[in-house]
Amino acid sequence: MGLFSFLKSNKPAxxxxxxxxxxxxxxxxxxxAMLAITRKQVPIVLCYFEDEFEQITKFLSEKGVPAIPLKLYHTEKQPGVVWYASATTAPEFVAALAKESVSILFFGHYPMPAKENDLLQKLKAGFPSASIVFYSSLDEPAFKRFGSERIVSLLDKLGMKEDEAIEHSMVSSAMQRAREKSCQYGSPRATCHLGGRVVFQEC
Known part of the structure; x- marks a missing residue:
């Protein structure tokens, strides 16, 4: 259970x-994702940036995790594996996975909340009962811009363990506000390529 999980509030999407x-x-x-498999769910790992996709691919290979790119779902459909893909391609597989119990796991947020919300609406429409979880870290450039070092110091004082997550709707709200502010720093294209990172399609 993550820090602040005990606080009750209305859950976001x-x-x-x-x-x-x-x-x-x-x-x-x-x-x-592996735990989702034990619950008879189909885990789908998604990301927005090419470097994240490379990180995921390398990690899955090094750890020996049974995983297949989602683009091969139609030809290599099988249970007990982690499917992973660029987030922008996910809606293409809604129909094929419509009858499955799906768990959606994002490796980080998209810099522009409006574009991300459009994708979330499509996924929710196709998988109304699916859980959607975003996995982020305080060492990301977007967090550092808004003083993540101070947050780490506070967590140390609160006694939070290094392998413990922060999880609460107020965290989601704060992260969205931070991304909205980031969009004001430059053009949409500059925001999409924040830190020299490359997205999978044109912004």
């Missing part, structure tokens, strides 16, 4: 789980 480091976020995301 998705859940945010935030770790201190990218490595912890990635490891816990894949662990949750």
């Amino acid at each position: 998705y859940t945010d789980r935030v770790w201190r480091t990218t490595g912890q976020a990635l490891m816990n995301m894949i662990t949750d």
Whole structure:
């Protein structure tokens, strides 16, 4: 259970789980994907950036996790594997997965909330009962811009363990506000390529 999980509030359309480091976020995301398999769910891991996709691919390979790119779902459909893909391609597979119990796991947010919300609406329409969880970390550039070092210091004082996640709707709201502010720093294209990162399609 993550820190602040005991606080009650109305749940948003998705859940945010935030770790201190990218490595912890990635490891816990894949662990949750494997747990979804034990619950007879189809885990779908999604990301927006090419470097994230490469990180996921490398991690799955190094850890020996049974995983297949989602683009091969039609030809290699099988149970007990983690499916992963660019988030922008996910809606293409809604019809094929419509009868499955799906668990959707995002490796980080898209810099522009409006575009991300459009995707979430499509996924929710296709998988109304699916859980959607975003896995982020305090060492991401977007967090550092808004003082993540101070947050880490506060978590230390609160006694939060390094492998424990922050999870609450107020975290999701704060993250969305931060992304909205980021959009004001420059053009949409500059925002989409924040930190020199490349998205899978034109912004």
